[in-house]
Amino acid sequence: MEFLTVKKIFCVTTLVAASLGLSAGASAADGQVNFEGQIITEACQVVNNMSNPAEVALGKVAASALAKKGDTASPQKFILSLKNCPPSVSAAQVSFDGDAATSENNSLALTQVADMATGVGVQISDTSAVLPLRTPSVAYPLTAGVDNDLAFVARYVATTDTVTPGPANAVATFSITYN
Template sequence: MKKLNKTLTAVTLLGLISSAPGMAADGTINFKGNIIDAACTVDLDGAGATTMDVTMGDVHKSAFTGVGSTAGGSASATKFNILLKDCPETVSTAKVKFDGIAYAGDNTALALTEETDVATGVGIQLSDKAGILPLFEESAAYTLTSGDNVNTLDFYARYIQKAATVTPGPANSVATFTVNY
């Protein structure tokens, strides 16, 4: 009888221990998506490249007038394009999501790459046809044409003052992107 009680106690404890993590859940997340048969070909320079340099140019620190100002105003944004070619008929729109290191946790601007004598007080702000494009969020939808057509997705980059003081130096940054169909 003692052996039976010990066995029942062990089975009961094992049941309680194995069910404990299930009772600790605070919510549920459902992941949803689709696997598509084909995607467009990404082309950044018209010759099939998947890496691009966007030349922002030299900007004098006096061009910034305070936190939130951009060098030269909204007209100073540097345009760059992502080209999508050979899109299948099953793909009719695309959105682009840029990822990178955010400026001091503010996802509205990329932080500058750490390097010797790097500029301070500024970040790089991205935008699309709908306006400012925060990091880690999808752009506005771009309508795509299938077949041999080249679809040009226009984006813009500009320096934005993020701190009270701007110091001169290299002002480079890096972002990766994902095209979502």
């Protein structure tokens, strides 16, 4: 009986020592990241919420207009509206999310349906440039007490050198960060 107790103590001691050795190696640090932010009491009312999504008509575009990778169709403007903004927020940035058409995350993948178009995605831009997915837009200034319209554009972009015709719809969600 005494031999089993000593054996158990030895096993437990060995396990503790091994775990301490592993955790000491895992705690070596090469740098640090500080996360800062604030939870606010109120924010703007998002007009284009999940039950009232913005609709963007990209129109009918000939596959030949998207002849090679990177070609784009005419941009279509769309607005995201924020209203009843409190005086405590002065600017907003928007990040779009969805399935990416390519590894660069610069365009949305098309919604999977029968006979859908291929070789094309939907690209979103803010006032300055193409807006990769999950990347904050420019900061749009907000004014309390008025409707604030945040302007964006969307367009088809060829993701390959061969685009085939068919339905070409996409869906994005968006998040707003207030400054």
